[in-house]
Amino acid sequence: xxxxxxxxxxxxxxxxxxxxxxxxxxxxxxxxxxxxxxxxxxxxxxxxxxxxxxxxxxxxxxxxxxxxxxxxxxxxxxxxxxxxxxxxxxxxxxxxxxxxxxxxxxxxxxxxx
Amino acid sequence: xxxxxxxxxxxxxxxxxxxxxxxxxxxxxxxxxxxxxxxxxxxxxxxxxxxxxxxxxxxxxxxxxxxxxxxxxxxxxxxxxxxxxxxxxxxxxxxxxxxxxxxxxxxxxxxxxxxx
Numbered sequence: 001x002x003x004x005x006x007x008x009x010x011x012x013x014x015x016x017x018x019x020x021x022x023x024x025x026x027x028x029x030x031x032x033x034x035x036x037x038x039x040x041x042x043x044x045x046x047x048x049x050x051x052x053x054x055x056x057x058x059x060x061x062x063x064x065x066x067x068x069x070x071x072x073x074x075x076x077x078x079x080x081x082x083x084x085x086x087x088x089x090x091x092x093x094x095x096x097x098x099x100x101x102x103x104x105x106x107x108x109x110x111x112x113x
Numbered sequence: 114x115x116x117x118x119x120x121x122x123x124x125x126x127x128x129x130x131x132x133x134x135x136x137x138x139x140x141x142x143x144x145x146x147x148x149x150x151x152x153x154x155x156x157x158x159x160x161x162x163x164x165x166x167x168x169x170x171x172x173x174x175x176x177x178x179x180x181x182x183x184x185x186x187x188x189x190x191x192x193x194x195x196x197x198x199x200x201x202x203x204x205x206x207x208x209x210x211x212x213x214x215x216x217x218x219x220x221x222x223x224x225x226x227x228x229x
Contacts, residue, residue, distance in 0.1 A: 100161065
């Protein structure tokens with residue numbers, strides 16, 4: 001069955017610390033991978049996506065993610081977090097047959113000023 | 114401005130009282146979808162629609178109905194809401210199924226529903 005697993009449920013960091021959020025997926029077809037962010041009280045916004053090509057993907061607000069096919073992983077990184085990065089982060093894989101985005105459980109990031 | 118609009122944003126109701134959450138998009142998208150978001154479970158798809166008059170079940174369709182009479186609208190209907198349907202609901206749309214892999218899904222702002 002298709003699934004996405006995010007290992008960290010709640011992460012607390014100080015400003016300027018580096019961030020890495022883990023994401024592993026289980027999907028047999030061509031993978032299209034996403035990271036979404038949800039700021040408190042707001043809707044989901046796309047951070048970055050991977051469809052093909054360079055496995056290191058750069059997104060908005062200084063985020064990047066690396067697709068490692070052999071590890072079925074798509075971890076999100078940011079070298080130096082800011083207080084404004086406090087949010088919930090979701091990894092997702094797209095099922096191209098149904099258009100269903102299969103989401104991970106989400107990781108809540110809290111950045112202390 | 115391209116957007117997906119959901120109404121209402123917040124709703125408190127009682128068990129068994131039928132309700133409808135509307136969703137409208139102004140991007141001429143063919144594909145629309147409903148998700149519910151619950152703590153620790155991420156987002157799960159309820160129903161989706163490839164085009165007008167074409168709908169299909171997602172992962173958690175029980176207790177929900179949808180319709181797609183027009184391209185722009187995709188209402189979510191709860192005929193007899195129950196407390197386990199208390200959740201945060203998101204509508205999403207994308208250009209088409211055929212090019213879905215290269216198109217992004219746009220999300221509405223969410224509807225927070227409480228069923229007492």
